Amino acid sequence: MDGQSYREGFLSVVPEAALNLITWREIEIRICGNPEITIEELRKSVHLDELEASDERMKMFWEAMTNFSYEDRSRFLRFVTGRKRLPCPLYISPNKASAIDCLPESSTCSNTLYLPRYSSITVAEQKLRYAAYNCVAIDTDLNLGNEL
Known part of the structure; x- marks a missing residue:
């Protein structure tokens, strides 16, 4: 065309x-959608499944997201949803594994993040950022770059 x-x-x-x-x-x-994902916009999109906002995992998650740059948040959103921009719902469930400090898992089909337990905010931020930048097999925005 x-x-x-x-x-x-x-x-x-x-x-x-x-x-x-x-x-x-x-x-x-x-x-x-806006390429600059703010914490406020992200909070509006997050839905908790079997987790409370007061759960230590969620406190660490929000602290990590606050420390992330706009680019970090965009890549994180792509890791969970396959999209780099809001609006899209994002569901957060606890990771059922008993291991601590493992990488998060996601299901882009259901826009779900399976959030494990972390020993510190530093570890949580490192693991979430690693997943955001290194787990890029799904990209529903069809960015055909050299990221794979």
């Missing part, structure tokens, strides 16, 4: 006059 076909398709849904009221960046965010 050429650019003209995209334009015609887009204008069949959005009146051309409306395009003067919004920037291309605002259109991108409304269609694709």
